[in-house]
Amino acid sequence: MSQSRKLYVKSFGCQMNVYDSRRMADTLASHGYVETAAAEDADLIILNTCHIREKAAEKVYSELGRVRRLKQAAAANRRVLIAVAGCVAQAEGEEIIRRAPAVDLVFGPQSYHRLPMLLARAERDGRAVDTDFATEDKFAHLAPPSAAAIRARGACAFVTVQEGCDKFCTFCVVPYTRGAELSRPVQSIIAEIELLAKAGVREVTLIGQNVNAYHGMGPDGRPWSLARLLERAGVVPGIERLRYTTSHPHDMEDELIAAHRDLPKLMPQLHLPVQSGSDRILAAMNRSHTRADYLSLVERLRHACPALALTSDFIVGFPGESEDDFAATLSLVAEVGFSGAFSFKYSPRPGTPGAEMPEQIDEAVKSERLQRLQRTIDERQAAFNRSCLGRTFDVLFERPGRHSGQLVGRSPYLQPVQATAPASLIGDIAAVTITEIASNSLFGTLAAVGPRAAATRPAETVLVATGA
Ligand code: 5AD
Numbered sequence: 082m083s084q085s086r087k088l089y090v091k092s093f094g095c096q097m098n099v100y101d102s103r104r105m106a107d108t109l110a111s112h113g114y115v116e117t118a119a120a121e122d123a124d125l126i127i128l129n130t131c132h133i134r135e136k137a138a139e140k141v142y143s144e145l146g147r148v149r150r151l152k153q154a155a156a157a158n159r160r161v162l163i164a165v166a167g168c169v170a171q172a173e174g175e176e177i178i179r180r181a182p183a184v185d186l187v188f189g190p191q192s193y194h195r196l197p198m199l200l201a202r203a204e205r206d207g208r209a210v211d212t213d214f215a216t217e218d219k220f221a222h223l224a225p226p227s228a229a230a231i232r233a234r235g236a237c238a239f240v241t242v243q244e245g246c247d248k249f250c251t252f253c254v255v256p257y258t259r260g261a262e263l264s265r266p267v268q269s270i271i272a273e274i275e276l277l278a279k280a281g282v283r284e285v286t287l288i289g290q291n292v293n294a295y296h297g298m299g300p301d302g303r304p305w306s307l308a309r310l311l312e313r314a315g316v317v318p319g320i321e322r323l324r325y326t327t328s329h330p331h332d333m334e335d336e337l338i339a340a341h342r343d344l345p346k347l348m349p350q351l352h353l354p355v356q357s358g359s360d361r362i363l364a365a366m367n368r369s370h371t372r373a374d375y376l377s378l379v380e381r382l383r384h385a386c387p388a389l390a391l392t393s394d395f396i397v398g399f400p401g402e403s404e405d406d407f408a409a410t411l412s413l414v415a416e417v418g419f420s421g422a423f424s425f426k427y428s429p430r431p432g433t434p435g436a437e438m439p440e441q442i443d444e445a446v447k448s449e450r451l452q453r454l455q456r457t458i459d460e461r462q463a464a465f466n467r468s469c470l471g472r473t474f475d476v477l478f479e480r481p482g483r484h485s486g487q488l489v490g491r492s493p494y495l496q497p498v499q500a501t502a503p504a505s506l507i508g509d510i511a512a513v514t515i516t517e518i519a520s521n522s523l524f525g526t527l528a529a530v531g532p533r534a535a536a537t538r539p540a541e542t543v544l545v546a547t548g549a
């Protein structure tokens with residue numbers, strides 16, 4: 082393959098796609114591809130797609146229209162390859178090329194490690210499609226990032242530890258597009274975190290579609306839980322903060338709850354999707370937890386970590402959702418007091434049981450419920466942000482702010498915080514006292530510089546054994 086070709090990757094959807102896009106770029110870097118932020122300069126354009134809701138999938142086709150024009154404009158000078166990766170590729174396969182003939186390459190999330198070979202095939206044969214589920218460990222075959230690439234991406238990094246899902250919620254395409262649950266071995270995850278930390282990463286978010294179902298093989302030859310993995314990740318030199326997402330309430334075991342009490346580097350914020358506050362709808366969604374289960378879980382988590390802030394995902398207008406069911410969702414929001422949440426209108430996904438259910442809800446009803454739910458969530462979020470006024474938080478500064486002399490970082494609760502601070506603090510944690518709140522951002526003044534007190538506590542913490 083010739084040297085120094087340009088690669089443009091655009092990610093849609095979740096953090097896992099962002100992570101995958103980076104790993105694809107890392108792998109292609111060793112084949113002479115340099116990343117560009119300008120699609121019009123690219124020799125290879127990869128759209129890493131999301132299929133979770135209809136709107137997300139449709140965005141891909143409109144983006145394909147744009148990149149097709151770029152390919153045509155460049156045709157006189159060079160050949161531009163267009164690749165569609167991710168969950169739309171997995172779900173639609175060949176159909177994408179039928180609908181968008183400018184596409185050269187279609188491959189699903191399980192094929193990323195085969196990308197150099199697929200590219201060579203597309204160049205040779207004109208086309209390549211690969212939506213097979215891998216039998217080998219794709220993570221072991223993806224090239225690691227260079228130190229320069231890690232530094233360019235900043236002090237916060239995602240690391241995929243688990244992929245796929247066996248839960249089969251009746252609204253969700255993930256078990257079909259990402260396949261069965263698979264956990265990476267502990268040692269390969271820790272090696273990756275060590276590499277990241279050496280190049281300046283201070284915060285790692287362990288990600289997976291069902292991350293708390295993690296059960297990867299440990300160095301002792303036994304499966305490790307997520308709690309154990311977090312404890313191990315926390316002793317990697319340089320790592321100051323840990324997070325994990327996304328969790329299923331059903332897999333929130335005692336040991337993981339205790340980690341929120343015992344691991345000082347684990348941030349006091351948890352994304353715990355509940356989807357609905359109605360037992361009838363939760364059962365129809367095949368969620369394997371009730372409203373009471375969720376509330377009791379929240380209570381145990383808050384008991385373990387009183388400072389914990391919870392965020393969630395909600396779906397409105399699932400088939401059969403009555404006004405009473407929806408009212409139960411609104412009351413759950415009030416009862417839990419989330420610090421923020423994502424809410425979505427139910428989108429029937431082809432091949433999922435929900436799409437076949439009678440009693441599909443009218444679009445207008447869904448829209449009206451979504452508005453009401455979002456208003457309630459926004460009020461809770463504003464109240465949470467107001468409660469931060471006057472408090473001092475450790476902020477991990479990530480980049481320059483909007484105005485000169487300002488930096489932006491994240492609080493332990495993931496809120497963006499702006500403060501006047503020297504650029505040398507980018508990549509460091511400093512204490513900031515919050516002086517002002519504006520919609521979703523906090524503003525503050527620097528209180529002191531240096532790692533937070535909690536992060537210097539001894540790393541060897543005792544975890545309570547799971548009751549399960
Ligand atoms: N329709 C609407 N929202 C969905 N989600 C997943 N599938 C659907 C769907 N078919 C939402 C859930 C999930 C989040 C990532 O996306 O709330 O937690």
Ligand code: SF4
Nearest residue numbers: 246248249250253255
């Ligand atoms: Fe989808 Fe999450 Fe349910 Fe798995 S647990 S099917 S990823 S919503």
